[in-house]
Amino acid sequence: xxxxxxxxxxxxxxxxxxxxxxxxxxxxxxxxxxxxxxxxxxxxxxxxxxxxxxxxxxxxxxxxxxxxxxxxxxxxxxxxxxxxxxxxxxxxxxxxxxxxxxxxxxxxxxxxxxxxxxxxxxxxxxxxxxxxxxxxxxxxxxxxxxxxxxxxxxxxxxxxxxxxxxxxxxxxxxxxxxxxxxxxxxxxxxxxxxxxxxxxxxxxxxxxxxxxxxxxxxxxxxx
Amino acid sequence: xxxxxxxxxxxxxxxxxxxxxxxxxxxxxxxxxxxxxxxxxxxxxxxxxxxxxxxxxxxxxxxxxxxxxxxxxxxxxxxxxxxxxxxxxxxxxxxxxxxxxxxxxxxxxxxxxxxxxxxxxxxxxxxxxxxxxxxxxxxxxxxxxxxxxxxxxxxxxxxxxxxxxxxxxxxxxxxxxxxxxxxxxxxxxxxxxxxxxxxxxxxxxxxxxxxxxxxxxxxxxxx
Numbered sequence: 001x002x003x004x005x006x007x008x009x010x011x012x013x014x015x016x017x018x019x020x021x022x023x024x025x026x027x028x029x030x031x032x033x034x035x036x037x038x039x040x041x042x043x044x045x046x047x048x049x050x051x052x053x054x055x056x057x058x059x060x061x062x063x064x065x066x067x068x069x070x071x072x073x074x075x076x077x078x079x080x081x082x083x084x085x086x087x088x089x090x091x092x093x094x095x096x097x098x099x100x101x102x103x104x105x106x107x108x109x110x111x112x113x114x115x116x117x118x119x120x121x122x123x124x125x126x127x128x129x130x131x132x133x134x135x136x137x138x139x140x141x142x143x144x145x146x147x148x149x150x151x152x153x154x155x156x157x158x159x160x161x162x163x164x165x166x167x168x169x170x171x172x173x174x175x176x177x178x179x180x181x182x183x184x185x186x187x188x189x190x191x192x193x194x195x196x197x198x199x200x201x202x203x204x205x206x207x208x209x210x211x212x213x214x215x216x217x218x219x220x221x222x223x
Numbered sequence: 224x225x226x227x228x229x230x231x232x233x234x235x236x237x238x239x240x241x242x243x244x245x246x247x248x249x250x251x252x253x254x255x256x257x258x259x260x261x262x263x264x265x266x267x268x269x270x271x272x273x274x275x276x277x278x279x280x281x282x283x284x285x286x287x288x289x290x291x292x293x294x295x296x297x298x299x300x301x302x303x304x305x306x307x308x309x310x311x312x313x314x315x316x317x318x319x320x321x322x323x324x325x326x327x328x329x330x331x332x333x334x335x336x337x338x339x340x341x342x343x344x345x346x347x348x349x350x351x352x353x354x355x356x357x358x359x360x361x362x363x364x365x366x367x368x369x370x371x372x373x374x375x376x377x378x379x380x381x382x383x384x385x386x387x388x389x390x391x392x393x394x395x396x397x398x399x400x401x402x403x404x405x406x407x408x409x410x411x412x413x414x415x416x417x418x419x420x421x422x423x424x425x426x427x428x429x430x431x432x433x434x435x436x437x438x439x440x441x442x443x444x445x446x
Binding site for chain 2: 102
């Protein structure tokens, strides 16, 4: 994914959100691109600082407006670490394998968002419940209102974090390989092998009460 | 992905590779599981320490035996950072969305590998070329021998890192939701919506020499 065609575009003027190219020109576009990437992906990779080194773990998340929500067990070490130093949250959609005529031009097509900042622990009960709804609805759109809400005990065992989307960057690559002019006539196939995430037929839980049909909000994802 | 069913199993006795459960019992199994996850995924998320905070970026990689290889432009700040402090490399395969009868039991089924350590920059020309072959063959199996090899100039512009797989952990979740006993009779659907990455029909490059067919090693991925 080191590809000269792609540029990581900053959505804020901090050094971490990178570089100076395009600043100011593409902000609005890129904010929409950021939201689109965050909304389309299933999981993020949360990087926190633990014992002086990065620890990256996958986790689910949700976005509402300018806020990314994360949650986990109150016992989760990486969430505790996330409150005491800045974090990096990466969300990546892989769109294709780029086949080139030369080894060093192989690449990926992808949409990548990276958010930096210091998460804030939510303590207000309404804000916490809202954040959990956003996270569950991101993982399973339409599901929240059809299932049992969290109990006080469950909530007490859960850490909920909010992360502002102010400091973020977007990087995408699309299209053909960027082979050198001198390689274009080589006898080698070049192009893109598209890839995407699909859903397969839902599998009811073994202990599901007989007669409960697969809900429309699940079936809608198979389209 | 905070799920009581899942356990992150250490493949080494360091604190970062987590916990003490199962140590010694499941090492061989989990080493095979680690390799399987690394070999099945398309990209990793590399977390490095930059200016005192983690920075997580997606990148391609390859595995050969006990070594993970990474590469990038010599100008890439995160690769320079990767050589001066420990890194965390996460590889995640999402297998399903777990629909529960209660909001807090929604989860993901997944296979996750996390590797920690200090990458070493490869300087030996043969080792570098081998690593690049492993990375390209991971992204595009069967392609390396069909395309132009790297030139000296391309190699001079490329940083190649090796990361030992000694300090790694594997965590997986599979199967039904873990609803509370008291929720099992609720009038809510529960189960798993399987998800996976697929490849679609290859798209030849617009400037491809007419008559060059899609190679078998690309077609094989559509199976």
